[in-house]
Amino acid sequence: MEESSKNDQELAVLVQSGEVDFFDILFNRYEAKIRRYARKFIYDQEEINDAVLQIFTKAFVNIKSFDSKRKFSSWLYRIAHNELVNLLKKKQHKFLPLFDLDVFLPRSFTDNKIEDSIDKKNIQKQVEQTLDKIEEKYREPLYLYYIEELDYKDISDIMKIPVSTVGVRISRAKKIMKDLINSNNL
Amino acid sequence: MEEQNNIKEDILQKIKSGELKMKPKIFFALKTSFFALLFLFLLLFAVYLVSFIVFMMKASGIWFLPGFGFSGMGILFGALPYFLIFLALSLIIFSEFFAEHFAFVYKRPMIYSLSVIVLIVIIFGMITSQTSMHAGIFQRTRDNNFPIVKPFYDQAINMKPENMHTGIILDINDLGFDLQTLDGQNLKVMPCKNGKGKTPKILSIGERVVIIGPMRNNIVDCLNVLRVADDGSLTPIFKMNRRMK
Numbered sequence: 001m002e003e004s005s006k007n008d009q010e011l012a013v014l015v016q017s018g019e020v021d022f023f024d025i026l027f028n029r030y031e032a033k034i035r036r037y038a039r040k041f042i043y044d045q046e047e048i049n050d051a052v053l054q055i056f057t058k059a060f061v062n063i064k065s066f067d068s069k070r071k072f073s074s075w076l077y078r079i080a081h082n083e084l085v086n087l088l089k090k091k092q093h094k095f096l097p098l099f100d101l102d103v104f105l106p107r108s109f110t111d112n113k114i115e116d117s118i119d120k121k122n123i124q125k126q127v128e129q130t131l132d133k134i135e136e137k138y139r140e141p142l143y144l145y146y147i148e149e150l151d152y153k154d155i156s157d158i159m160k161i162p163v164s165t166v167g168v169r170i171s172r173a174k175k176i177m178k179d180l181i182n183s184n185n186l
Numbered sequence: 187m188e189e190q191n192n193i194k195e196d197i198l199q200k201i202k203s204g205e206l207k208m209k210p211k212i213f214f215a216l217k218t219s220f221f222a223l224l225f226l227f228l229l230l231f232a233v234y235l236v237s238f239i240v241f242m243m244k245a246s247g248i249w250f251l252p253g254f255g256f257s258g259m260g261i262l263f264g265a266l267p268y269f270l271i272f273l274a275l276s277l278i279i280f281s282e283f284f285a286e287h288f289a290f291v292y293k294r295p296m297i298y299s300l301s302v303i304v305l306i307v308i309i310f311g312m313i314t315s316q317t318s319m320h321a322g323i324f325q326r327t328r329d330n331n332f333p334i335v336k337p338f339y340d341q342a343i344n345m346k347p348e349n350m351h352t353g354i355i356l357d358i359n360d361l362g363f364d365l366q367t368l369d370g371q372n373l374k375v376m377p378c379k380n381g382k383g384k385t386p387k388i389l390s391i392g393e394r395v396v397i398i399g400p401m402r403n404n405i406v407d408c409l410n411v412l413r414v415a416d417d418g419s420l421t422p423i424f425k426m427n428r429r430m431k
Contacts, residue, residue, distance in 0.1 A: 015208075016208070020201050020202075023197075023198070023201065024194070024198060027194050027197070028194075031193070031194070049193065052193055053193050053196065053197070056193070056197050057197060057200075057206060060197065060201060060206055060208065061206060061207070061208060061209055062208075062209060062214075063208055064208050064209060064210060064211045064213075064214060065209075065211075065214040103295065103296055104295060104296045104297055105295055105297055106294075106295040106297065106298070107295070153293075156292075156293055157289065160286065160292045161292065162292065162293055162294050162295050162296075163293055164295060165295070
């Protein structure tokens with residue numbers, strides 16, 4: 001199937017209506033992104049391949065749950081997030097904490113939109129350098145915001161956490177990142 | 187690149203062969219409805235449980251204990267139905283868990299949705315406890331012997347906090363007064379210590395009272411007494427820390 005001028009949402013609607021060949025284009029658009037995202041959770045190439053296969057299989061099976069008024073990318077990342085978190089739980093034989101004070105209490109945060117537009121490229125480079133050394137719960141929103149360039153609302157939908165928690169985690173992740181850079185002279 | 191093609195071909199082949207099928211829209215609608223209904227069921231059950239706890243506390247008399255000040259509070263904490271309270275709290279937590287399925291809930295800090303759920307449960311639980319629902323169910327369980335519900339309602343009426351006695355005054359005399367408890371036991375109540383050894387004149391036969399004090403051989407050594415009005419409000423006979431309804 002050739003690349004289409006249609007946007008993701010339009011393609012997803014076509015797949016929903018039975019034009020399943022258009023799923024090929026969606027796969028081409030997102031495979032590399034999902035693979036890169038998976039690499040932030042798991043490192044084994046074989047496991048990454050399996051995860052990508054599972055994510056796209058689930059995306060197809062569940063595509064009728066996609067609401068075309070929302071962004072397809074957020075919906076797909078949500079599936080990927082669930083799949084990868086479940087994989088981590090199995091792999092590490094541990095339960096991720098059910099309760100987090102950041103999710104429970106309201107937090108004030110500053111949106112990075114204006115501040116980051118100035119030197120976003122520079123921050124993206126720093127994120128790439130330090131991401132693996134940052135704790136998982138901070139790593140994911142940082143990655144989705146700076147590398148995948150999703151906004152707070154989308155990240156909130158992907159991780160199913162409050163928008164304010166996304167802001168707080170990104171701010172903390174940035175601080176950890178700066179400390180890492182300063183201490184290692186990266 | 188080769189891996190990418192393999193995965194893509196694998197998925198596309200499965201789609202074309204019909205091995206991989208899309209779930210119908212109705213499946214997701216039913217799933218969302220299931221979450222909503224389960225949330226509603228848990229919420230209603232929590233409301234019912236809170237109203238039952240209040241009914242139980244009123245029926246056993248421990249609801250009136252705070253009116254006895256610190257000594258009453260001590261007995262209250264010892265007599266609270268902790269299992270039911272734990273169950274109600276668990277239902278609230280589970281209903282929050284199901285509510286988190288919806289975007290308008292998880293997008294905001296959990297404390298907001300949890301506070302709303304707790305408020306709904308307490309307010310509607312209190313409102314329900316004011317109705318005759320539990321008294322009606324209790325009566326029916328006595329008449330028809332409902333197997334699951336009966337033990338709970340029996341427990342409600344048989345709950346006897348130590349050193350607390352609720353009943354109706356049968357007779358008043360120089361040695362105090364006779365009290366018939368809610369379960370039909372006849373007790374002799376010695377004049378209250380706060381009353382300087384005399385039974386207050388404002389008490390009359392047929393009145394419902396709550397007595398606090400240790401009991402030995404069906405004789406209660408009265409420390410304090412509260413008069414229960416028809417509307418459930420309590421009038422302290424002796425000096426009390428507060429009045430309660």
